[in-house]
Amino acid sequence: MSGRRSSGRRPGASTTREELIDAARQEFSEHGVTGATTRRIAARAGVDPGMIRHHFGSKAGLWQAALELPVEPGRFLAAARTAPHDEVARVMLATLLRGWDSPLGGAFRAVIRSAVQDPVYADRAREFLLARAIMPVVRRVAPEAQGAAADPAVLAERASLAASQVTGLVLARYILRIEPLASAEHDWILDRIAPTVQGYLTGPLAGAPDPRS
CATH class of the missing domain: 1.10.10.60 (Homeodomain-like)
Known part of the structure; x- marks a missing residue:
């Protein structure tokens, strides 16, 4: 070694x-x-x-x-908080992919793997993904958040759907090692997954009225 x-x-x-x-x-x-x-x-x-x-x-x-991450998630995802609304998913996922493939990646993956194996550790994963990483982005770009009275339930729905894609990407690429995703270049992943995440963040939700109409 x-x-x-x-x-x-x-x-x-x-x-x-x-x-x-x-x-x-x-x-x-x-x-x-x-x-x-x-x-x-x-x-x-x-x-x-x-x-x-x-x-x-x-x-x-x-x-x-x-699991005390060397980089505060809010600072780590700062680029996603300032990106144009219609590009925020790609910017957020690109930042996460760079982090996961860097020396910091072991800490991020440990959060997900431990949460999957033991419910005791799931709170840590939820707190990181939702409260500290994804929800601040949702509050900035979601159509419902642009009005005077944002609906917390809708914002939570958007955050949970985006989190489902993020956690699924971690599991498939780094833990289950499903090909070709496991070996794919970042742009290949972003072209295929970012549009779905973008829809969860800013697009219309099934069964919910469009706040822009």
Whole structure:
């Protein structure tokens, strides 16, 4: 593993802690919180398993630290909050894809995988996807949000439908590895999925009156 030691303490408490967090993000993204083991996490980090207990108390404590994303979702999706209304879905998905395919991607994928495996962790995924990422975009671009009295139920419907596409994309591309989606270039994905998400964000909803009419 790139010259890392399989055991023994690394110099510097902060370095060891960050190594464990990085390793845990990889482990949780691959195996979820249920399948991950502290022994494998420690081996990835090149430290003794006792360092997990020393720094985090338990695997659950390490999970919490690993899912403290280095980038605040609001800042991460800032581009989607300023994009033209008719381009917001493509901008949002492009930003997410870049994040998922970056060194930060393990933390994002760990949120989804852990939520699927254990309902206890689903609140974290919902809070990230809805309250902190998608809902602020919905409040900005949804037709219902442009009037004086936006309907919270309609905004929640739009956010949940957009979230269904986002989570489905994560599961299919990164966890289930369904081809050709798993290996596709970003533009290929955006051309096929962004129009659907755009419809959920700004288009007419079935059975709901068009607030622009």
